[in-house]
Amino acid sequence: MKRFSLILTYLVLVGISAVLLGLVTYSPLPDLASSFASPEIQFAIVLSLVTSFASTAICIVIAIPVAYALARFDFFGKRIANLALTLPLTLPPLVAGIALLLFFGTTPWGKALEQAGFMVIFTPLGIIVAEVFVNIPYMIRILRSAFSTINPRYEYVAKTLGCTDTGAFFRVTLPMARSGLLAGTVITWSKAMGEFGAVLMVAGATTMRTETLPIALYLNISTGDLDLAVAAATILILISLVTLCAVEYFDKGVNVF
Amino acid sequence: MLRIDSLSITLGEFSVRDVSLEIQPNEYFIILGPTGAGKTVLLETIAGIHTPDSGKIFLCNREITSIEPRLRNIGMVYQDYMLFPHLTVQQNITFGLNQREVPKDEQSTMVDEICALLEITHLVGRYPGSLSGGEQQRVALARALVLKPEVLLLDEPMSALDRRTRERMRTELSRIRKLTGTTIVQITHHFDDVFAIADRIAIMREGRIVQVGETAEVFLHPADTFVAEFLGIGNIIRGTSSRAGYVTVITPETGPVFYASSRVSGDVVAALHAEDVIVSVAPFASSARNCLYGTVLEIIAFGSTIRVIIDVGFPLTALLTRESCHELHIEPGSRVYATFKATAVHVIPVNLE
Numbered sequence: 202m203k204r205f206s207l208i209l210t211y212l213v214l215v216g217i218s219a220v221l222l223g224l225v226t227y228s229p230l231p232d233l234a235s236s237f238a239s240p241e242i243q244f245a246i247v248l249s250l251v252t253s254f255a256s257t258a259i260c261i262v263i264a265i266p267v268a269y270a271l272a273r274f275d276f277f278g279k280r281i282a283n284l285a286l287t288l289p290l291t292l293p294p295l296v297a298g299i300a301l302l303l304f305f306g307t308t309p310w311g312k313a314l315e316q317a318g319f320m321v322i323f324t325p326l327g328i329i330v331a332e333v334f335v336n337i338p339y340m341i342r343i344l345r346s347a348f349s350t351i352n353p354r355y356e357y358v359a360k361t362l363g364c365t366d367t368g369a370f371f372r373v374t375l376p377m378a379r380s381g382l383l384a385g386t387v388i389t390w391s392k393a394m395g396e397f398g399a400v401l402m403v404a405g406a407t408t409m410r411t412e413t414l415p416i417a418l419y420l421n422i423s424t425g426d427l428d429l430a431v432a433a434a435t436i437l438i439l440i441s442l443v444t445l446c447a448v449e450y451f452d453k454g455v456n457v458f
Numbered sequence: 459m460l461r462i463d464s465l466s467i468t469l470g471e472f473s474v475r476d477v478s479l480e481i482q483p484n485e486y487f488i489i490l491g492p493t494g495a496g497k498t499v500l501l502e503t504i505a506g507i508h509t510p511d512s513g514k515i516f517l518c519n520r521e522i523t524s525i526e527p528r529l530r531n532i533g534m535v536y537q538d539y540m541l542f543p544h545l546t547v548q549q550n551i552t553f554g555l556n557q558r559e560v561p562k563d564e565q566s567t568m569v570d571e572i573c574a575l576l577e578i579t580h581l582v583g584r585y586p587g588s589l590s591g592g593e594q595q596r597v598a599l600a601r602a603l604v605l606k607p608e609v610l611l612l613d614e615p616m617s618a619l620d621r622r623t624r625e626r627m628r629t630e631l632s633r634i635r636k637l638t639g640t641t642i643v644q645i646t647h648h649f650d651d652v653f654a655i656a657d658r659i660a661i662m663r664e665g666r667i668v669q670v671g672e673t674a675e676v677f678l679h680p681a682d683t684f685v686a687e688f689l690g691i692g693n694i695i696r697g698t699s700s701r702a703g704y705v706t707v708i709t710p711e712t713g714p715v716f717y718a719s720s721r722v723s724g725d726v727v728a729a730l731h732a733e734d735v736i737v738s739v740a741p742f743a744s745s746a747r748n749c750l751y752g753t754v755l756e757i758i759a760f761g762s763t764i765r766v767i768i769d770v771g772f773p774l775t776a777l778l779t780r781e782s783c784h785e786l787h788i789e790p791g792s793r794v795y796a797t798f799k800a801t802a803v804h805v806i807p808v809n810l811e
């Protein structure tokens with residue numbers, strides 16, 4: 202049994218590595234470099250970075266208080282809130298995307314937002330909205346578990362030592378949840394970088410307008426421009442690698458996947 | 459002076475019901491009670507963590523019931539110390555000083571002083587995770603005391619410590635109290651804490667204070683059966699009490715009558731400390747009113763002492779040193795006399811609720 206399982210483990214390892222290395226080494230280095238230099242890929246990199254940073258920041262700002270409430274307080278509808286906030290985790294991003302599309306495209310409140318200048322459909326702003334919608338449950342879950350492992354008495358003591366409620370949170374609880382926050386941030390960001398389905402539905406796939414890295418990959422593969430597609434894929438693989446290392450490094454009992 | 463006026467609060471399964479207490483300045487006050495009596499909730503409410511459902515709290519004649527914890531000048535040390543793990547010992551101690559915006563140069567003098575007092579100067583650069591239980595305890599005390607609180611609240615401060623550290627900590631706490639003049643309110647379920655340091659104690663049960671008084675007073679005159687049993691008094695005998703001239707005769711449910719000095723009559727519980735029972739192989743003349751004859755049932759070693767259970771008609775427990783037990787050649791089956799004074803018997807009326 203031991204020999205069999207070890208052999209199988211090595212086979213899987215070799216299999217995954219071969220597939221991924223095959224992609225990364227597909228184009229010779231000079232070709233890859235010129236693909237990176239192409240305006241389309243550069244645009245995609247910049248757009249991906251901007252939207253993913255923005256959506257991650259929004260996720261952090263919203264998820265911190267929400268996760269804290271879920272971890273600390275009892276309130277009406279807590280169980281339903283827990284369930285509803287987790288649902289997008291198991292929802293295929295395409296479904297989340299079409300739901301967002303319908304919300305902003307057909308409902309009166311969606312149209313009202315559109316009129317007020319909050320243009321979401323087929324715009325770069327739509328990319329951020331889609332990424333936030335899909336990723337915020339991860340952030341909330343990770344932070345909730347980080348907060349709930351921290352004894353509230355730390356805050357009590359901080360208050361007797363002169364902190365306000367908010368002060369106790371920022372000086373004690375949040376620093377103690379540091380590793381959860383870092384892990385959550387890295388995961389949210391890398392998922393935002395790779396988000397495809399929801400972005401495709403809400404923001405569309407317009408070259409040089411809503412073209413993030415995954416969209417660039419998709420557009421170029423459909424037009425048969427393999428070199429550019431591979432360049433986009435290579436960057437995405439590198440990001441995954443960095444994320445994994447970062448999570449392994451920060452993760453202390455924060456089970457995400 | 460800390461005054462608590464009919465305080466009530468319910469928090470989940472724990473509650474405090476109609477508690478009134480007056481704690482004097484510079485007093486060492488211990489609240490004793492079994493787990494789940496609501497002791498911690500009471501302490502946290504005094505600190506201002508929870509808002510009471512009803513009742514008032516006064517500190518130095520100022521009402522503090524709805525004042526934020528940070529403005530109360532009450533320090534708190536928990537059982538598990540709750541040192542901030544992301545800060546060094548030094549940063550933990552200066553945490554409160556930073557909140558009060560004490561200038562840095564004053565801070566360092568204050569930290570040096572408190573560290574010297576608690577003998578933790580060598581630990582300042584370390585993180586709490588690397589400290590022993592006793593060391594963490596000292597740091598937690600330093601963190602609270604450096605702010606010179608009016609009242610220091612201690613939540614089961616000894617229970618996480620080993621026996622030797624615990625004894626050291628007790629002496630330490632009474633020394634600190636003398637040096638700083640801080641009023642200390644401690645909750646515990648450990649009697650040794652009480653004997654060693656408390657000026658006064660309160661007994662708490664199911665959210666209520668059932669008895670308050672000077673330590674000796676409470677031990678010598680437990681207010682009811684619960685207090686007597688909880689305080690671990692060796693002998694609690696149910697019976698009826700009747701006056702006979704200047705003395706009171708207790709008739710137990712089984713076994714011989716004995717005398718007590720009490721004015722209580724009717725259904726009673728008689729409490730007798732095991733250490734007040736003298737064991738002898740022959741009867742001897744003494745001023746003690748009670749001398750009962752019986753058979754040794756059992757001998758239980760109990761640290762440096764020995765508990766001898768004698769069947770005198772009802773089981774009676776006596777506390778002896780190992781030496782005297784050995785010299786008297788007492789073993790199960792021995793016939794012995796148990797002598798105790800009438801004044802050693804505490805008679806508690808039974809409330810027929």
